[in-house]
Amino acid sequence: MQKMFPHRLFILLMVVSNFQVSAQTICISPLLPPYFLPIDTNAMLDGTRSGSYKIPFDTIRFNQALGTQAFDVVMVVDGVINNTQIGLADRYVDSLVARLQTIAQYNPRFKYFNFYRIAKLSNEEGAAWGYMGDTTVDNRYGSRFNAFGLPRLILPEKYDTLFADVGEFVPQHDLVLNLCFDKKYGGSGWSLYDGRKVASFTLDEQTGWHLGDEVAIHEMQHIMPFAGHGFLGDEYEDTLACPIYDTLPLQYLTSPNFTGDTLNNRKWEHCMSEPGVGFFPNAGICPGNYRPTTNCAMHQVYDMPPFCPICREHSTAYFDSLFNPVYNVSPTPAVFTGNYTFSVQVDTPSVNTFRYQWLLDDTIVASTTDSFSVDFSLLNHGTNHTLKFVCTDVDPHIIDTNLRRPWITHWNLLTQDSTVGVTTSENEVxxxxxxxxxxxxxxxxxxxxxxxxxxxxxxxxxxxxxxxxxxxxxxxxxxxxxxxxxxxxxxxxxxxxxxxxxxx
Ligand SMILES: [Zn+2]
Structure with a gap:
């Protein structure tokens, strides 16, 4: 989350169409090649969700140990006009939550997802068509298809209303999804210069392929900036979308997963030994760009393939940057005499790739344990000391070790001239x-x-x-x-x- 600060500083650099606020990046749902056969394991049934649901706000899942230290995903629903439709929309929410667990990098970390749903009623159902007033639908967040003349590009227009609703219930949100209650196929991952980001998707009932879950997963990767690496880009070409994409300032096309220069800008050099990784044409929507593999979830959503090593590395590192698995941290003792055991609890992923280290005055004094005892009589009281617990995700899919995010808890042991200590945990956030x-x-x-x-x-x-x-x-x-x-x-x-x- 710390990495988000620079995005808040972005200024308005361009005005496109009649947007209230212009777009920073656009990322578009992939093409639907007509030759694909419909094989769908996530089809929706008619009727309302089987369990009870709450309006307008419902917590779908919540990590009790970490609370809001987890990854807070908020889904808003646009274009629902009665409670029955909200119940139906909740089936799509449940479906997406289930589908997210099948994504390789999220499966062992799924416990860190907090998932919330906001459904406030719209005056009219579904989404409008076109940004030039082709049709008008009085929905709550202004969701419209055919933005910039690209039929499948659906965007919300009323960002202020959308983020007011999100802020009302989940001010600590990490990711915002917009489910538009419309049967047409479409999506977008859209970032404004002011840092607000939304991934939109639809019910997708008209194609018969029910790709809403896959579109949502594809689009949410588009709005996950990490460590100056930019956003995951599209790994396909599309002549219809290229004129839109071409209007973006070059500095915003920093996607780690495509490049126009395989000689001087080999972004995934560190991954070249991974299976299937090379330089392949047709990426980044406009001609002339290369992608890391022949297939990836950023390439197609139908029968969605796994994310390629570059995209997986990026989204894993990004995800790590937005939650904190360390909780129940010991307070600093009131006095620095005798023995005191410092401890933390760590909510580890189901495939545990976490490494623990304890550092006293920046020297490693213990590892693999979640507690450490200090005998204060052995410490030099002529000076202060620092104790740190460093938890690092050493998941091998984060190939560039510089992208690893350590969670650091540290205690200032003011042994020199005070009997009062100051705890500074979560110091990164x-x-x-x-x-x-x-x-x-x-x-x-x-x-x-x-x-x-x-x-x-x-x-x-x-x-x-x-x-x-x-x-x-x-x-x-x-x-x-x-x-x-x-x-x-x-x-x-x-x-x-x-x-x-x-x-x-
Ligand atoms: Zn990829």
Whole structure:
């Protein structure tokens, strides 16, 4: 999530058609080659979902151990006009959730998916046709087919309404999907310059192939930027879509899985020894680009093949960047005498590729264990110390080890001149700077802060402020007397963050 910050800084660089906000990247559902035979294992039945459902918001699955430290996927439904249709849409939600588990890189990590569904009613059913007012459908998020004259390109237009609904229920969302309740085939993975991203798909009942799940999985890969690697691109050519794609500024076409230059820009050089990897023509929608393999889920959705090694590496590393498997972290002890056991709990993937290391003052002192005892009488009290627990995903499919994301929990052991320690866990996703502090603290988070509070050691709230969806906040603390305080975000819907800090 930290990697998302630069995207929030993007400025409006181009205006396309009559969009309220112009597009940063477009990625389009693949062609439907007519020669494919319909072999569908995810067909939908008529009728409503068998279980109970809730409107307008329902939690489909939730990781109890990690809570909102998991990967929070929100699906909105556009173009439903009654509760029966919401029930029907929920069958498609269930189908997608089941289909996601069959994707190789997600199967062992599926426990990290939190899945939510928002279904608010539209005035009219389905999606409109065209962006130039060809037809009008008064649906909630403005979903329309035939954007830019490409029939299967469906886009939501009312981003503000869509993200207001998402923010109302799941402010900590990591990924937003838009299921448009329309039977035509279509999809898009669409990013705005302001960083808001939505992957859209449809019921796809008219083709008879029921590819809604596959389109959704293909499109969600399009809106997963990671570590400056850009978005996974399309690994096919399409003369109809190329004129649209060609309007994008070159700097946004940083897709790791296609290249126009096999001599100087061999993006997947580190994967060349993987089976089937080379340089193959017909990629990136417009002619002249190359793709890593002959087939990939970014190439076709019908009878969806596995993601190629390059796409799998990218999406695995991206996914790792958006959840935190470490929970129940020991607090720092109040005094630094005797023995103290620091411990963490880790929600490991079903194929466990996690490596544990404990580092005292940046020297590895233990591995493979989730607890570590410190005898403070043996520590040098002439200085402070740092203890770290580093959990790293060493999944071999992340071939470039630089893309591995470590989850680091660290404890500052202020043994030198204070009996108060400061715990800074989740330090990759949340920071309080100027700690210990005197006049102000600066908090920065990848999650919406919502309501922030400061509590003194007696448990009294000494500061409280609503900050909306702010990701950072400067707080004047000059009115606080010396001592230990606890900073907390206390909105039940947001990521719960609790941090101690010291005013001196
Ligand atoms: Zn690929």
């Amino acid at each position: 949340f920071e309080i700077s100027l700690n210990p502090a005197k006049t102000e603290i600066f908090v920065q988070s990848v999650f919406a802060l919502q309501t922030i509070s400061i509590v003194n050691i007696l448990g009294q709230i000494v500061y409280k402020k609503e900050v909306g969806l702010a990701l950072s906040q400067k707080i004047d603390i000059s009115f606080l007397s010396k001592g230990l305080y606890i900073f907390t975000t206390d909105s039940p819907a947001s990521k719960k963050i609790v941090r101690k800090f010291l005013v001196f």
